[in-house]
Amino acid sequence: MRIFTAAAGLALALSAGAAQAGEAGDQLAQSLYDGTISDLAARSTAACDAGEGDACFALGLDGFITAYETFAQGLYRHGAVTPNSPAMAMLLGMGLDTPAAPANPNPEPLTYEQFRDLLDTFSKTLDTAAGHMKQAGEGTPFVIHIDPLQVRIDLDGNGEAGVGETLGALLGEAGEFVDIPAPDAPPPGKTKSKGTEPTENTIIGFDNADAIWFAGYASISATPVEIILAHDFSDFFNAYFHRIFPKAGLPMQEFSRGEGTLMMDADSDAFIADIVAAIHTADFPVIDQPRLAAVLGRLSAITALSRQNWEMILAETDDDRELLPSPTQTSLVPDQTITEDVVKAWLATLDQLDLIINGELLLPHWRFSKGFNLKTYFETATETDLVMLFTGHDALPYLSDGPVADAAAFAELNRVMGDEWPMFALWFN
Known part of the structure; x- marks a missing residue:
């Protein structure tokens, strides 16, 4: 875990x-x-x-x-x-x-x-x-x-x-x-x-x-x-x-194994029932709006730190067992060389992420032609119901006109890193 x-x-x-x-x-x-x-x-x-x-x-x-x-x-x-x-x-x-x-x-x-x-x-x-x-x-x-x-x-x-x-x-x-x-x-x-x-x-x-x-x-x-x-x-x-905490005295502790069956066996049916209960209760009232709104500042700080990180890396003149190497340094990760194209693609991706954080680039929602404004959500949300957001109803207050992020918005990332972009994202943070 x-x-x-x-x-x-x-x-x-x-x-x-x-x-x-x-x-x-x-x-x-x-x-x-x-x-x-x-x-x-x-x-x-x-x-x-x-x-x-x-x-x-x-x-x-x-x-x-x-x-x-x-x-x-x-x-x-x-x-x-x-x-x-x-x-x-x-x-x-x-x-x-x-x-x-x-x-x-x-x-x-x-x-x-x-x-x-x-x-x-x-x-x-x-x-x-x-x-x-x-x-x-x-x-x-x-x-x-x-x-x-x-x-x-x-x-x-x-x-x-x-x-x-x-x-x-x-x-x-x-x-x-x-x-x-x-x-x-x-x-x-x-x-x-x-x-x-x-x-x-x-x-x-x-x-x-x-x-x-x-x-x-x-x-x-x-x-x-x-x-x-x-x-x-x-x-x-x-x-x-x-x-997650089977012996911590929680309300359903004694009923993790059902007494009867519905579809499979007592253990499996009880587990499936708990998954259904988890989905049903995935409706979370916002109790600290300033704390939620402050997430935008945190996200902006993350992209700013990544830029600062790369600015310092690119200015280095040594080559000493680098955690994250520049294109002129030796990579310790087998078969993963950091090239100038990789760095440029990452910095371009940070630019796109900043647009999303600032509400200038919208997130796609499968049900709507308009985009989901992440900035509006963090600044105004009073409830986060994951099911209703996904199905569409609770996304309505956050829909906006404007450019919507698509593959073209991250074209450089896809072109340079391809299917390996999650590995690079974890490495680069």
Whole structure:
């Protein structure tokens, strides 16, 4: 579930050295491997305030990891599982044909308010991390090397990040991690902090540009949570969340297996009934309109950070295990070279996204010739009924005259990236 998403995001995004070596730059990698990043971050506040990029990067990474770690601990505490049934196994063609059991043998009860608090803490912590990453991007130059697979995270909240709680272990469970070539020579123009030259082939060199990448990734992660928190989803929670938290004392907990059958078997019929209930309750009143409207600013910040990221990447003169390389740098992703055409296509796509965010380019709706104005929705919506939006009735207030996004609007993206555009979007954020 979300834990594996967090692991993939952290691994894609997470090195030991820094230009103008300070304590943070010298100790960051080992603190991540030891699971003591918060201790280092606490000692780095003054240095970050003084403009030291590596110190701000340490604070940003601490916030980023803490956000996912705290959320994962909350899921564990309340016994979260991936919803599972014979019906799902049949639909997905996977071996999910036995009821899921929580990893936590003694899950705590969960209320709607507690789950909202989990989401709110996640979003606020990511916002703080994004702020530190922006400071890191604008701070003194640094290059920091980390092997993401050695980073430890305390997922179960027992106060220890054990051997099995590394990103490598998590990704090993989720699927095979993509091999990254061996390190190249040290970069010109940037100083590395003290320590042995890393030899592991999963090491990535992070610099100021990558701090901006992290800021964008944090914003992307927090934005959907902000949309959720702007709504009341208590009916949906009560009707379906016993499938995610089967032992947390939710209203339908004792009825996950039906007493009778309708179409298939007791487990499958009850699961299908819960899916129907989830669809029926996917009608969410807006309870915090300013919070929903603020999503527009968040979306604009994401595209602005991506532009800033690329501006900094293109200005780099080194080639040191780059997370996101320029056309003149070496890609660590096998068979994926970043060309000038790819960069231009991405920047052109950001322009189109800004038009959509500003309401100047409308989203297509299958039922109407007019387009759906996303800006109007975020600024004025009082309710989000997913079924009624899709079928058309609730889309009526947001229809506008004007250009509607189509394949031509993203022609450069399609021409250059083709079917691989989702991979590039995940990589570039």
